[in-house]
Amino acid sequence: MFDAAIVGGSYAGLSAALQLARARRRLLVFDEGRRRNRFAAHSHGFLGQDGRDPSEIASDARSQLLAYPNVTWCDERVEAVARQPTGFALTGAGGSHHEARTLVLATGIVDRLPDVPGLAERWGRAVFHCPYCHGYELDRGRIGVLAVSELSMHHALMLPDWGRVTFFLNGAFDPSAEQSAQLVARGVTVERQPIRALEGDPVDVVLTDGRRIALDGFFTATATEVSSPIAGDLGCAFADGPTGRYIATDEIGATSVPGVFACGDAARAAGNVALAVGDGAMAGAAAHRKLMFG
Numbered sequence: 001m002f003d004a005a006i007v008g009g010s011y012a013g014l015s016a017a018l019q020l021a022r023a024r025r026r027l028l029v030f031d032e033g034r035r036r037n038r039f040a041a042h043s044h045g046f047l048g049q050d051g052r053d054p055s056e057i058a059s060d061a062r063s064q065l066l067a068y069p070n071v072t073w074c075d076e077r078v079e080a081v082a083r084q085p086t087g088f089a090l091t092g093a094g095g096s097h098h099e100a101r102t103l104v105l106a107t108g109i110v111d112r113l114p115d116v117p118g119l120a121e122r123w124g125r126a127v128f129h130c131p132y133c134h135g136y137e138l139d140r141g142r143i144g145v146l147a148v149s150e151l152s153m154h155h156a157l158m159l160p161d162w163g164r165v166t167f168f169l170n171g172a173f174d175p176s177a178e179q180s181a182q183l184v185a186r187g188v189t190v191e192r193q194p195i196r197a198l199e200g201d202p203v204d205v206v207l208t209d210g211r212r213i214a215l216d217g218f219f220t221a222t223a224t225e226v227s228s229p230i231a232g233d234l235g236c237a238f239a240d241g242p243t244g245r246y247i248a249t250d251e252i253g254a255t256s257v258p259g260v261f262a263c264g265d266a267a268r269a270a271g272n273v274a275l276a277v278g279d280g281a282m283a284g285a286a287a288h289r290k291l292m293f294g
């Protein structure tokens with residue numbers, strides 16, 4: 001019986017694990033190895049690691065974690081978790097079975113990309129969702145924003161701080177007079193012609209009338225889903241965010257199910273590496289508190 005099982009061994013899970021490892025608890029970390037930012041060559045905005053390869057940030061953290069002899073690592077997807085009187089029983093995709101007294105869910109989310117030909121191939125290289133992560137490198141250049149709904153106004157109104165913005169409505173919504181005035185006030189060019197495809201390097205928008213608009217970068221919102229059904233299967237409550245549902249927690253990362261904690265992108269409306277690491281540290285300490293005091 002482990003003291004804690006952590007499902008997801010990326011930034012949030014590693015951070016939770018580090019707290020529990022340093023509390024001298026026996027823990028098991030499962031990781032399937034599909035970090036959300038695996039499409040990007042550089043990670044920005046995380047203190048002390050700005051501009052590094054995101055896989056190196058995670059692998060350095062993992063090496064430091066595995067120096068603690070009380071940590072067991074399992075490169076396996078957890079398929080199922082069942083509640084038991086003393087904790088939780090976990091079943092791995094490879095058929096492994098383990099038990100733990102507490103559970104930390106750090107599974108991250110999956111991005112469902114808009115269905116525009118050529119967009120998926122450029123995700124993380126020239127097509128992004130987060131201006132803070134990838135806006136600065138565009139050097140105040142030509143930026144496209146793809147509307148997916150009225151919520152894309154948020155993107156269109158933010159991005160002029162990073163460059164010259166064209167807002168591609170693509171039939172997703174029609175700005176009101178007030179919204180049009182806001183776009184004008186921020187210097188945003190509105191393009192109503194639908195998009196046929198994204199092409200070129202870094203990215204050209206090809207419109208259905210044949211026009212081609214060369215850009216330095218392109219932003220869009222994705223629809224998001226928690227990567228694993230475990231939280232739902234265990235009966236954890238969820239909350240609604242602007243891009244999808246996420247696991248609801250209190251301020252220390254406790255879910256609605258006793259003994260289950262959640263952190264990182266899976267447990268917030270919008271996340272990044274720094275927030276995942278902070279959430280993980282809190283959830284790890286909260287799981288430790290549960291082990292000490294019940």
Ligand SMILES: Cc1cc2nc3c(=O)[nH]c(=O)nc-3n(C[C@H](O)[C@H](O)[C@H](O)COP(=O)(O)OP(=O)(O)OC[C@H]3O[C@@H](n4cnc5c(N)ncnc54)[C@H](O)[C@@H]3O)c2cc1C
Pocket residue numbers: 007008009010011012013030031032033034035036037038039040042043044045046076077078079106107108109111123124128130133134227228263264265266271272273274276
């Ligand atoms: C293209 C792109 C670029 C980004 N760039 C930046 C950036 O520059 N700066 C920044 O701060 N943020 C960036 N982000 C956001 C950042 O990737 C996330 O906020 C961060 O990865 C969240 O960390 P996490 O640990 O919560 O989840 P993740 O990093 O997504 O990790 C979750 C882990 O859990 C594993 N997992 C899931 N289910 C299971 C299961 N059942 N069993 C075992 N393992 C499981 C997954 O395989 C994965 O390894 C970017 C995101 C994208 C999409």
